[in-house]
Amino acid sequence: MAVTMAEISKLRKLTGAGMMDCKNALTETNGDIEAAKEIIRKKGQAVAAKREDREASEGCVLAAAKGDFAAIVALKCETDFVAKNDSFVALTKSILDAAIEAKATDLETVKALVVNGTPVANLIVDEIGKTGEKMELGYYEAISAPYTTAYIHPGNKLATIVGFNLADTDYQVAHDVAMQAAAMSPIAVSRDEVPADVVEKELEIAKDKARQEGKKEEMLDKIAQGRLNKFYQEVCLLEQAFVKDPKQTIQQYLHSSNKELTAVACKRITLNEE
Known part of the structure; x- marks a missing residue:
């Protein structure tokens, strides 16, 4: 049977599929909209299977x-x-x-x-x-x-x-x-939410860097802690410098709106x- 443009348009509106896909599906099903929708869906499943190894980046x-x-x-x-x-x-x-x-x-x-x-x-x-x-x-x-x-x-x-x-x-x-x-x-x-393994890694990095700089072994823990505090200021939202006003932290900005x-x-x- 001949497929009308109205039928093609209706199926396209329902599925979003291309004109030719809709026409072919309707032709195959003799104008049965529901059956044509199923054909288009199965086509999507087939395409999905073929593209499974592709990267969706x-x-x-x-x-x-x-x-x-x-x-x-x-x-x-x-x-x-x-x-x-x-x-x-x-x-x-x-x-x-x-x-x-x-x-x-x-x-x-x-x-x-x-x-x-x-x-x-x-x-x-x-x-x-x-x-x-x-x-x-x-x-x-x-x-x-x-x-x-x-x-x-x-x-x-x-x-x-x-x-x-x-x-x-x-x-x-x-x-x-x-x-x-x-x-x-x-x-x-906040710093309380930084994963323990991340904190440990940052402390080790800081100690290694201090050693390379020739710092004394007994000073490493104190130096590492100081650098860890700087790390917190970079990665913890509340301690970051406010982009719109770097003179205050995000927590200070929030307190300027409401102390609580x-x-x-x-x-x-x-x-x-x-």
Whole structure:
């Protein structure tokens, strides 16, 4: 039977697939929309299987905050061209919105979510069928705190989320701290959260450097501790110099807004090389 342009357009709207893919699927199924949708989905599965060994190093990173919960999701693909495609960005946003609504705590939970009646895994396979590129849900981070904020750096390759201890935190103050986290890449909110193995490694590096400088053995611990403090100032969000005003730390900036205010959680995801 002949396939009409109206049928092709309808299937394309439902699936996002190309005109010829829609026409061929409808022709094969004698105009059966549901059967044609299944053919297009299977095509996506086949493409996904063929691309499994390819590297998905590009993608879209989005973040959002809703009350006491914030999340970041990174949907990965092969090329920057696809990463900037409106359909790909919209898919990333729909997954993020579902994760925020469900208050998903980890990547596996996000993968199991259903968006508008369709599992996230199937949505990704459908997008693979449209583009012919490998795609995967690469990263996911979430936080809960009395107040949360999110920042997406232009280009959708980097995003941060930050949580604060006070529900009435000023929006601009919170936004400034989220931008700080994007720019300065802290590994922890405070020094208490820096992993013990990282601290141990930094102390050993500092001691070795001091030895090479000819410092006395009995002075090494004190010198290493001093250099560790400097390390904390570089990698701990609250101790970092505020980018907008380096004369004060982030904690001092927060206290200038409210003496009780502090950051309690911070997550950062980037697909950029650093």
